Structure formats: C-alpha cells, structure tokens
Amino acid sequence: MYSNIEDYALIGDCETAALVNRNGSIDWLCWPAFDSDACFTALLGTKDHGRWQITPDAPITACKRRYRGDSLILETTLETDGGAITLIDFMPPRGAASDVVRIVRGDRGTVTVRMELIIRFGFGAAIPWVKRDKDGGVLAICGPDMTVLHTPVETHGENLTTVAKFEVKQGDNIPFVLTYGPSHLKVPAPINVYEALKDTEEFWKEWSSRCTYKGEHRDLVMRSLITLKALIYAPSGGIVAAPTTSLPEKLGGSRNWDYRFCWLRDATLTLLVLMNSGYTDEARAWHRWLLRAVAGAPAEMQIMYGIMGQRRLLEWEADWLPGYGGALPVRVGNAAHAQLQLDVYGELIDAFHQTRVAKLELDGDTWAVECAILEHLASVWNKPDHGIWELRGPGKHYVLSKVGCWVAFDRAIKSAETFNLKGPVDKWKELRKEIHRDVCEKGFDPRENTFVESYGSDVLDGAILLLPALGFLPADDPRVKGTIAAVEKYLIRDGFVLRHDPRGVTGEAQPAEGAFLACSLWLAEAYIKMGEIAKAEELFNRVVAIANDVGLLAEEYDSGVKRQTGNFPQALTHIALIAVAHNLASAKRPQEKKVERAK
Template structure:
C-alpha cells in the first residue's frame, strides 16, 4: 500500500535528504549525496527495498506533525490508546560523516515501540553484510558503502531486518543514530544526540534569522526558503530540482524522471528569491556553481548538470523496483541533459544580469563567458529545440525558447549599457529586434488573439505565461491579455493551470496529467503585472492550500483525486511560491522598495 506523496516530510543536511512518512518510516534516502544510490527506496517499492521504521506497536489513533520553529527538525506526535510519543527526526549539519538522528520522547502513558531497520543499498537491490563492531555498534556493509547504527536499545536480526522492541514512559527519551561512511575507512566516530539536536537548532535558527523578508505569508516563504536551502548541495552551491526520482507526474503513468540534478533553467528564479530574501551568500554560491558548470565550449552547454557540475547523467532503469503506485519505469539519470533547449541561454544570461543589478561580486571571467555564449546563440537560435518541458522526439520552434533567446540578448545589452561592459551592441540590438519580430509574427495566432506553444501550432503552452514576466511584452499589451484569457479558458482545471493544452493528445502528452503548480503561480504573477491583485491572491491561496501539513509541495497536483504528484518536494514550485508572495507584498506596499523583478 503506497502512501500519498504529501504524507512525507523532508529532513536533510544540505548534502542529501530523506523523506519521513507520517507513520514514522523513512522511505527514501540517497547516501552520502543527493545523486548517490538510495539505501532506503520503499517509496518506489515495498519495505523490502529499504526503510527505517520507528512507531508504536499498537494502532496509531492520531498523528500530528510540525517542524520545530524555522528549522528542518521534524516532530511527529503519535497517539495510541496507551499514551503518546513524539518522534524527533533530523540530520545534523554535515561534520566528518552524515548522520540521521531519531529521538523517541515519551509524552504520557507507557507506549510499546517497535523499530525496524532495513538497509538495501543500490536502490533497494543489494542486501548488506550486517555484523557487530567491538563497541557494540551495528554495521551494514555492501561494496563501498557502510552504515553504523548506535542506540542504547538492544537490537536483533529478524527476517533480514534489524528490529528492536522497547517501552517508553512519559519523560523518557531514547535516541537512535544511523551514520554513513565509506566501508574502507574506520568507523565514523559516535555523536551525542542531544548535542547534535542543539547544534542543528542553532544552525537552522541562525540561517533562518538572516531572512530579510517580513511581509505577508512570511511563514510560507520561510518554509519554502528552508526547503530550498535543504536542496542545496553545500560543497558546490548547486541546488537540485528535487531529492527524488520517478515519483510520477501522472499517477500510474510513465512520465517518471530523475530530478536529483541542477537545472540551469531555474537560475534566475532562484537568484531573485534568494537575493530578495537577504541570502546573498547563497545567491553568490549558486552563481559561481553556474559559472563553473557552463564553463567550456558554449556549443556543449547543457540544460542540467550534476551537483558538482558533472555533465554525463546517463539514464537507466531500475527494473527491480515496481515503482510508486506501480508507475513504471523507475529511472536513474536523465537523458534530457543532452537535449538542445534554447531557453536556458536566456535564463543563464538573465541570471548574470540580475546578479550585477544586486551588486553581488562576480568572477572576472563572467562577461567573457557570456560573450562566447551569445556568439554561439547567434548561430543556433533559429534551430528547433525540445522546449522547456523537455519533450522527447523531434524538435519544434517553441515560442518560449525563442522568447528566452530574446532575453539573452536583451539582458546582455542591458549589462553592457548599465555596467560599462564591451560587446558588439549594434549587432546584439539588431538580433534582439529580429527575434522579437520573429516570435510576434510566427508564434502569435491573430485569429485567437493568443501566443501559442510553437510556430504554426494551434494549441497553448503554460510557459507563454512568462511573456510579461520577462519583459518580452508589457502586461497591458492586447496580445498578452488575449494569451492570459486563452489560458484561463483552455488550460485550467478546478482553478489550477495545466502545463500542456488538454486539446493536444499524443503518446507523450497525457491530458489527465496533474496541474503544474509552478505554472499556476506564474499565472498569479501575470495577474500582479496586470494589476489584478485580487485574482493573484485568490490563485496564490488556492495553490498554498494544497501544501501538506508541514508546508511542502510537489511538482504537480491532481485535482480529480486531490493528491500531489511528481517529484517531492519540488524546488521550482517553492521558488515560484516565494516570488509570488514577495510580489503580492510589494504590490500592497508601493511606497516601499519593491521586490527585484526578472524584467527590471
């Protein structure tokens, strides 16, 4: 029986992350990094594919969860007929090793507890050798990987599972610490669970305390910022799109992708929300990751990279896993990394421009890299590509892709003009105007008064909502208003925005796919641009209302069954949530300094 995606909460140490179910089971963890093989993969299969369960032995009558203040420390209160316990789950900031700490605290009564630890390396495929160390720690070793379990509670083996049974009374506290280490090295040193809890509280409290946003919906913004921080790979500054792979975009479907990588497309969105929230250090780290990742020949620039900037993200299928709710295949790696997606050039140049506007110190080679990229883009912008949604098969002339080519030259021109940088401005201006004319002539349907998905198409695409947001056309332009009206008419389901036009039916596009949450929030931003603040707030409230009990959102939402779908939690969704909240707040406080905008 599969739990709903929204039944999970996130813990992490800014190098990897785990998903904790309502019932006290950790069902997903890749160790030691986001892109490592999973050692808990039950979310994509059964408990036999790896999980770590700590729960009352008796029936759970009530479950309540929350994060401890503005931290990533999860508290799950489980109530039975005999009493109640609180399970405190967290991953301390990475020291010499990576740890998961689980503390069982007795609240009232006496509760019988059961712990089951099933380590399965290699995405649930490899059973480890389990033995005792001299200090009593329990080791699980398989190839290069090792975990070490330490607890004052006695454990024993049972059907290839490490189990423990114990009673906990009110006022008692029982810790379990699971640590990862390379199997060829010495055992990781033990940590003090109480000290680790204190250190983790201090880490997150200090980080959250740096947030400069004090406006409306601050709690939602803060939780989204913490989630974004948790999805950051601290050693490099790269931010993964999600910590999971193959959670289906359509329940039971085949659109199951690996999102444990860093997308260039998210660059500008990410930089703006970080800078608007006071996190200039994180913004600078993300910028520097981008610069390192794309360094080299512009012709070889990719749409996504590994957490350290790796380029080879080969895709394969874990055919031993039955998939979330039977959704197959389960994919590891992402073949879309090799696609031509022209929009990423615009996102990259825009992100560098916004960084200059924010007065962040840039690497001296940044402008040289931009000029090389623009020279390459001059030669390729007229080619068909695979678009923002990474469609597989033959390419098209996507309107969003061409529009972002325009953004690339527009932001380069602005950088040169505002910051005294040298470049072939006349050639860039001419090309910017040529692209703009091309899009307006070939990507606009005058009969329907709307921009369309691709040149010559008669269907829509939610990415064209970004037309006014990036400054391609003002929100007051009749063509923009017509586009918004067409999307409202054809691409909304139960108040949420689909990313694909449901009138288009192909083998790849499944019309009953869930609504794309970032697109719904882009429409809210377009409303703000159009001066329709009430409609923006209504849509924003609708999206945040389907966040789970601890404020987390996936990639999509299926309004028919009222469930979140897709990889979880999704960075782009939370980034869009922050942007809309900040822009609503700015619109309500016109006398104050507004949030920085993409099209500034």
C-alpha cells in the same frame, strides 16, 4: 499499499535529504549525496527495498507533526490508546560523517515501540553484510557503502532486518543514530545526540534569522526558503530540482523522471528570491556554480548538470523496483541533459545580469563566458529544440525557447550599456529585433489572439505565461491580455493551470498529468503585473492551500483525486511561491521588496 506523496516530510543536512512518512518510516534516502544510490527505497517499492520505521506497536489513533520553529527538525507525535510518543527526526549539518538522528520521546502513558531497520543499498537491490562493531553498533557493509547504528536499545537480526521492541514512558528520551561512511575507512565515531540536536537547532535558527521578508504568509515563505536551502548541495552551491526520482507526474503513468540534478532554467528566479529574501551568500554560491558548470565550449552547454557540475547524466531503469503506486519505469539519470533547449541561454545571461544589478561580486571571467555563449547562440537561435518541458521526440520552434534567446541578447545589451562592458552590441541589437519580430509573426495566433506553444501550432502551453515576466511584452499589451484569456479558457482545470494543452496531448479535453503548480503561480504573477491583485491572491491562496501539513509542495497536483504528484518537494514550486508572496506583499505595501527581473 503506498502512501500519498503529501504524507512525507523532509529532513536533510545540506548534502542529501530523507523523506519521513507520517507513520514514522523513512522511506527515501540517497547516501552520501543527493545523486547517490538510495539505501532506503520503499518510496518506489516495498519495505523490502529499504526503510527505517519507528512506530508504536499498537494502532495509531492520531498523528500530528510539525517542524520545530524555523528549522528542519521534524517532530511527529503519534497517539495510541495507551499513550503518546513524539519522534524527533533530523540530520545535523554535515560534519565528519553524515548522520540521521531519531529520538523517541515519551509524552504520555507507556507505549510499546517497535523499530525495523532495513538497509538495501543500490536502490534496494543490494543486501549488506551486517555485524556488531567493537563499540556495539550495528554495522552494515556492501561494496563502497557502510552504515552504523548506535542506540541504547537492544536490537537483533530477523529476516535480514535489524529489529527492536521497547517501552517508552512519559519523560523518556531514547536515541537512535544511523551514520554513513565509506566502507574502506574507519567506522565513524558516535556523536553526542543532544549536542547535535542543539547545534542543528542553532544552525537553522541563525540561518532563518537572516530572512528579510516581513510580508503576509511569512510562515509559508520561510518554510519554502528552508526547503530551498535544504536542496542546496553545500560543497558546490548547486541546487537540485528535487531530492527524488520517478515520482509520477500522472498517478500510475510513465512520465517519471530523475530530478536530483541542477537545472540552468531555474537560475534567474532562484537568484532573485535568494537575494531579495536576504540570502546573498547562497546567491553568490549559486552564481559561482553556474559559471563553473557552463565553463568550456559554448556549443557543449547543457540544460542541467550534476551537483558538482558533472555533465554525463546517463539514464537507466531500475527494473527490479515496482515504482511508486505501480508507476513505471523507475528512472535513474536523465537523458534530457543532452537536449537542445534554447531558453536556458536566456536564463543564464539573465542570471548574470540580475547579479550585476544587485551588486553581487562577479567572477572576472563571467563576461567573457557570456560573450562566447552569445556568439554561439547567434548561430543556433533559429533551430528547433525540445523546449522548456523537455519533450522527447522531434524538435519544434517553441515560443518560449525563442523568447529565451531574445532575453539573452536583451540582457547582454543592458549589461554592456549599464556596466560599461565591451561587446558587439550593435549585432546583438539586430538579433534582438529579429527574434522579437520572428516570435510575434510566427508564434502568435491572431484568430485566437494568443501566443501559442510553438510556431504553427494551434495549442497553448503554460510557459507562455512567462512573456510579461521576461519583459518580452508589457502586461497591458493586447496580445498578452489575449494570451492570459486563452490560458484561462484552455489550460485551467479546477482552478489550477496545466502546462500542456489537453487538446494537443490527448486529442480530447483530458489532461495528460496533474496541474503544474509553478504554472499556476506564473499566472498569479501575470495577474499582479496586470494590476488584478484580487485574482492573483485568490490563485496564490488556492495553491498554498494544497501544501501538506508541514508546508511542502510537489511538482504537480491532481485535482481529480486531490493528490500531489511528481517529484517532491519541488524547488521550482517553492521558488515561484516565494516570488509571488513577495510581489503580492509589494503590491499591497509598496515598501516591501519585489522579486522582479531588472529589465
């Protein structure tokens, strides 16, 4: 049996993250970093592939969980007939080592609790050597990896599992700390659990206090911002798309990808929501990561990079894992990093332009890098590519890809003219005009009065919703209105927006995957620009209503079975949610800040 994706909550230390099941089991953790091998992989397999469960020995009659204030400290209250306990789970911001702290607090009566720690390095494939260390901790070593468990509870080994059973009375607080370290170094020293709890709470309290958003749905916006912060790899400033791999886009299907990397495509909107929410330090760090990642020959620019800017993200399959709910294969790495996706050029140049407009300090080499990239783009913009959705197979002339090229030259022109930067502006203007004409002639279907997925296609995709947001055409243009109407006709299922047109994917009106939540939010953005605030709010409320009990959203939603699908939690979904909340608030109260691209 496997749990629903929405049964999980997130904890993290701004270098990696763990997923905690509502039943008290940590079923996913890559250590020491987001892109490391997992040591708890039950999410994609069984408990024998690694998990850490602390739960009542008696049947659970009720479960309630929450985050402590505006923090990433998770509190899960588990009720039994005999009493109740609360698990307090958190990862202190990274110090000398990385720690997962779990405190079992007695709330009512007396509860017998059992603990099972199953460590399996290498995505569940490698069983460690376990022994006691000199301080009484439980030490597990396998190759380069080492963990040590410290707790006052007596533990013992049983079937390659570290287990314990103990009683918790009202008022008790029983700590467990699992710490990671490289196996060639000394065993990390134990931490003071309660000082770590206090420090972690103060860290998140201070960070959250910097949020400048005051509009409606502030709790949801704050939770999304905290989730985004948790997905930022602090040493580099890179933002992973999600902390997981291979959670399926369609339950039981094969569209399972590794999202533990940093996509250029998310650059502009990420910068905007951070800057407009008061988080300029994170915005600067993301900009600097972007600049370092793309440094080099423009022809070698990738669509995604590793958390430190690594370029080789080789894809392979962990064939010993049965997959989430049987969805195979389980993929590690992402072969799409080598694809040509032309829209990312627009996102990159747009990100740099937005940073200038916001008056954030830029590296002195930024403009030179942009000019070199634009020189390369001038020679490749008219080539087929693999598009925003990274479809594998022959390339096409995707509409959004061409619009992304238009954005690149458009924002470069505006940066040059606004900030007195030197460049071949006349050439860029000609290219901007040529691309715009090309898209309007070849990417628009006059019979249906809509832009389409790709040149010559008669189907749509959710990405065309971005045309007004990117400034390609105004929202009141008849072609944009026709496109929105076509999306409403062909891409909406049960009130949510699909990213792929079912007519083109399966040959019949059946979706190939769940609704893509960012696309639903992009439609809400389009409604706002068209002045249809009530429709935007209705769609926004529909999306936030499917967030789980602690405010987290995955990549997609299967309305047929009412389940979240895809990697979780998904940065792009939460980024789009923040943007729509800002812009709805601004539409209702103009003094609120907009999250809008400067054009």
